[in-house]
Amino acid sequence: MKLKGRVAIITGASQGLGEAIALEFVRQGAAGIVICARDKRKLLAVQAKMKKIAPKAQKICAMAADVSHEADVKKLINFSLKEFKRVDVLVNNAGIYGPMGPVEKMDSSAWVKTLEINLFGVFHCCKHILGSMKKNNYGKIINLSGGGATGPLAFISAYAASKAGVVRFTETLAEECRDFKIDVNAIAPGALNTRLLAEVLSAGPRLVGEDFYSKALKQKKDGGVPLKLGVDLCVFLASSESDGITGRIISAKWDPWKSLAQHRQELSLSDIYTLRRITPKDRGKKWD
Numbered sequence: 001m002k003l004k005g006r007v008a009i010i011t012g013a014s015q016g017l018g019e020a021i022a023l024e025f026v027r028q029g030a031a032g033i034v035i036c037a038r039d040k041r042k043l044l045a046v047q048a049k050m051k052k053i054a055p056k057a058q059k060i061c062a063m064a065a066d067v068s069h070e071a072d073v074k075k076l077i078n079f080s081l082k083e084f085k086r087v088d089v090l091v092n093n094a095g096i097y098g099p100m101g102p103v104e105k106m107d108s109s110a111w112v113k114t115l116e117i118n119l120f121g122v123f124h125c126c127k128h129i130l131g132s133m134k135k136n137n138y139g140k141i142i143n144l145s146g147g148g149a150t151g152p153l154a155f156i157s158a159y160a161a162s163k164a165g166v167v168r169f170t171e172t173l174a175e176e177c178r179d180f181k182i183d184v185n186a187i188a189p190g191a192l193n194t195r196l197l198a199e200v201l202s203a204g205p206r207l208v209g210e211d212f213y214s215k216a217l218k219q220k221k222d223g224g225v226p227l228k229l230g231v232d233l234c235v236f237l238a239s240s241e242s243d244g245i246t247g248r249i250i251s252a253k254w255d256p257w258k259s260l261a262q263h264r265q266e267l268s269l270s271d272i273y274t275l276r277r278i279t280p281k282d283r284g285k286k287w288d
Helices: 018-028 040-053 068-086 108-138 156-180 195-203 212-222 228-240 257-268
Strands: 007-011 032-037 059-064 088-090 139-144 182-188 250-251
Touching: 007 018, 007 108, 018 032, 018 088, 032 040, 032 068, 032 156, 040 059, 059 068, 068 108, 068 212, 088 108, 088 228, 108 156, 108 182, 139 156, 139 228, 156 182, 156 195, 156 212, 182 228, 195 212, 228 257, 250 257
Parallel strands: 007 032, 007 088, 032 059, 088 139, 139 182, 182 250
Antiparallel strands: none
């Protein structure tokens, strides 16, 4: 019951990782949960699953919303605050891969739309919840990033650029919110076998490249990274156990996040788990 009494908003919760996070937040005792996504039918199906396992004391709400539309986000936040008076946790999970293929053949509007959902959506949600969190002098914001943020992702450029933007926005917002005890972090859940993998396989090697396509085939065969790792990391970052850990991108699979609370002070004084420029000196080169 790590989230007992807490109120959370989870975007992109109609399927995949978002659905898994929502269900686990119920199990972890969150007092109130608001889930949102664009597909109302799927969203209501997830809400029904959540209510099935929730005790009567828990309140589960669902609201169709497109996070790329600021007006939708304002309605979502206002609805949540009206229902629960406060929001302790915001999980910005909504995201898409977007168009795939060489940049010169990319559909420009689809490329821009990817940033509107993946990056602007995070901005809109953070912007409209921060007033309440600052008033309460506490909050947890968890932004979903991924492998596209920490390395080039050929032929999926909109996704990669948007997720890199999410990480830098996360680090920047964490600094702005440090005096208000609002922790802002990004997580990389790993290569999941969700609809995004299906999109890569459907696009084929011609659009995503032979290497990435081969990795996707292997991922499908091997089962990918378990959803539970990303879900458990979200619970950790949404709980009081992670208080003071902020401005980081944390890998669910590769980082020892379960013991991070023991290194809270060291972490706050370092650039570990951040995006930084690498110089020749960092790699043992003397070029100057």
